[in-house]
Amino acid sequence: MTQEPRLVEVRKNILKQNDVVARELRSEFRRSNVFVVSLVSSPGSGKTAFLEKILTLLRPRYRVAALVGDLATENDALRLARSGAPVKQITTGTLCHLEAAMVRNALQTWDLAQLDFLFIENVGNLVCPSSYDLGENLRLVLTSVTEGEDKPLKYPTIFHSADVALLTKMDLSQAVEFDEPTALANIQAVRPGMQVLRVSAKTGLGMKEFIDFLGSRRAGPREMHVSL
Amino acid sequence: MTQEPRLVEVRKNILKQNDVVARELRSEFRRSNVFVVSLVSSPGSGKTAFLEKILTLLRPRYRVAALVGDLATENDALRLARSGAPVKQITTGTLCHLEAAMVRNALQTWDLAQLDFLFIENVGNLVCPSSYDLGENLRLVLTSVTEGEDKPLKYPTIFHSADVALLTKMDLSQAVEFDEPTALANIQAVRPGMQVLRVSAKTGLGMKEFIDFLGSRRAGPREMHVSL
Numbered sequence: 001m002t003q004e005p006r007l008v009e010v011r012k013n014i015l016k017q018n019d020v021v022a023r024e025l026r027s028e029f030r031r032s033n034v035f036v037v038s039l040v041s042s043p044g045s046g047k048t049a050f051l052e053k054i055l056t057l058l059r060p061r062y063r064v065a066a067l068v069g070d071l072a073t074e075n076d077a078l079r080l081a082r083s084g085a086p087v088k089q090i091t092t093g094t095l096c097h098l099e100a101a102m103v104r105n106a107l108q109t110w111d112l113a114q115l116d117f118l119f120i121e122n123v124g125n126l127v128c129p130s131s132y133d134l135g136e137n138l139r140l141v142l143t144s145v146t147e148g149e150d151k152p153l154k155y156p157t158i159f160h161s162a163d164v165a166l167l168t169k170m171d172l173s174q175a176v177e178f179d180e181p182t183a184l185a186n187i188q189a190v191r192p193g194m195q196v197l198r199v200s201a202k203t204g205l206g207m208k209e210f211i212d213f214l215g216s217r218r219a220g221p222r223e224m225h226v227s228l
Numbered sequence: 229m230t231q232e233p234r235l236v237e238v239r240k241n242i243l244k245q246n247d248v249v250a251r252e253l254r255s256e257f258r259r260s261n262v263f264v265v266s267l268v269s270s271p272g273s274g275k276t277a278f279l280e281k282i283l284t285l286l287r288p289r290y291r292v293a294a295l296v297g298d299l300a301t302e303n304d305a306l307r308l309a310r311s312g313a314p315v316k317q318i319t320t321g322t323l324c325h326l327e328a329a330m331v332r333n334a335l336q337t338w339d340l341a342q343l344d345f346l347f348i349e350n351v352g353n354l355v356c357p358s359s360y361d362l363g364e365n366l367r368l369v370l371t372s373v374t375e376g377e378d379k380p381l382k383y384p385t386i387f388h389s390a391d392v393a394l395l396t397k398m399d400l401s402q403a404v405e406f407d408e409p410t411a412l413a414n415i416q417a418v419r420p421g422m423q424v425l426r427v428s429a430k431t432g433l434g435m436k437e438f439i440d441f442l443g444s445r446r447a448g449p450r451e452m453h454v455s456l
Contacts, residue, residue: 010238042271043354043383044375071355073381094385096324096355124382126271127299127324127353146374146400147272153301154352155271157322172374175403 018132021100025135032112035218036120038134040158041142042151043124046168048076049201050142051121055083057211062116067106069098069123076121086110097128100135116218126155138217144169145178152186159190166210170200246360249328253363260340263446264348266362268386269370270379271352274396276304277429278370279349283311285439290344295334297326297351304349314338325356328363344446354383366445372397373406380414387418392425394438399428 029036039047051066058064065086068076077089088106090098103120112118120136122129141162143151146169152159159165165187173180180198187194197213199206257264267275279294286292293314296304305317316334318326331348340346348364350357369390371379374397380387387393393415401408415422425441427434 042352043379044270044273044372070382072384073378075378075381094355094359096353123355124270125324125353125355127322127351127356131322144272144374146372146397146404150301150303151271153303154298156300169374172400172403175400176374 015131018100021104022133022135025100025104028112029118029135029137032115034112034115034118035138035214036118036134036136037138037140037214038120038122038136039140039142040122040126040129040162041124041144041168042126042147045124045142045144045147046201047121047124047142048079050166050168050199051119052080052083053201053204053207054210054214055080055085055119057207058117058214059084061215063114064117064119065110065115066119066121067098067103068121069102071095071123080121092123095128096123096125097132098122098134099132103134117214126151126158130158130161139163140166142166142168143183145173145180145183146176149179149183149186152183152190156190159187159194163195165191165194165196167196167198168201170198170205171203243359246328249332250361250363253328253332256340257346257363257365260343262340262343262346263366263442264346264362264364265366265368265442266348266350266364267368267370268350268354268357268390269352269372269396270354270375273352273370273372273375274429275349275352275370276307278394278396278427279347280308280311281429281432281435282438282442283308283313283347285435286345286442287312289443291342292345292347293338293343294347294349295326295331296349297330299323299351308349320351323356324351324353325360326350326362327360331362345442354379354386358386358389367391368394370394370396371411373401373408373411374404377407377411377414380411380418384418387415387422390422392423393419395424395426397428397430398426398433399431 041047055064066080067088069090069092070076071092074089077087080087090102090106120134139162141158197206197210269275283292294308295316297318297320298304299320302317305315308315318330318334348362367390369386425434425438
């Protein structure tokens, strides 16, 4: 543990460097008029299923694309590609989060001006991604009803760094005896006033509302993501 | 990204230091004749519910205790304490894993010789805990049926570092249309020969088998945890 101060210092440098790249990305996104949405959650909370559905629903109206991060495999990119949207996988090896530089590298061959929406699905992790700004306009934190009601209390940082929370797999809510009022109260306890949307990629619950919400966010004044 | 080589170097030092403490812990566990089991999984896969059940079932026959790691809150310690076993919470702040030194600190006031089993529930994370040896005899990786079948392929390192895999929340298997053969094949693809146990803390499925398994592991020749 005597090395800790040195690690913290190096980490701060890396974070600072990440912020520099994130700022460049944000400017580029603004210039290209593309609205960028990132998704964070623990593994298995349904990010990919939700995103596949969203890409499919958005495509008739908007030009969409996605980046997806994972330690290994191209599985999620293949799943998302079924939507017909351009998709790129970023494999992070043993790293538990995406960094702005990885996003920049992955975007090198894409013309962002040809896109209305870009989605970035982060590595499944409720801890690491919270500190890394990716220049996105909107950060969504997803938590599935199968994970229980206490996640906001136990992983507050990710709820602080996100803009909107999504309760996913709502179709399983009865099967797992999900206590929705408690879950909502826990989110509000950690992040008072946080907007929460209830969705199910399986039944389609809340998908139209989410699409409308995205459309209005894109049309309205751009909101910058601010790390708290 | 130019800082990366320096970070890697510092990280290696910290890992090496962790190994030194883990080795000391392992010797201490052996001297005290306590069998130490750690649990790793993503958030919400049912570690705490499973462990509460196990502590309750073991208590009539064995002297048991537990340490539990979380970024914030003492909630899990309170839940586990309902079993009647001594429990201590380790809060890690923003750190996504437990380290051997944290375990050593938490154990300072406990007489390990008075214990048959010590359980260590790690922070909910499928990435970070894999690199940190805690001196445990047995490392369990839990993955719930609600997380889908692909987790072993996407988070191979944690399956490499664990000794046994547990499929949890088996009671929800039908509700989520869990494809068990595929999940088992994925585990074997990543870690050929890995032992897999199917459990449900809710219905009690597989709990007796798990208790018997633990008893035989404790009685049999101690197996050292080897990080691969």
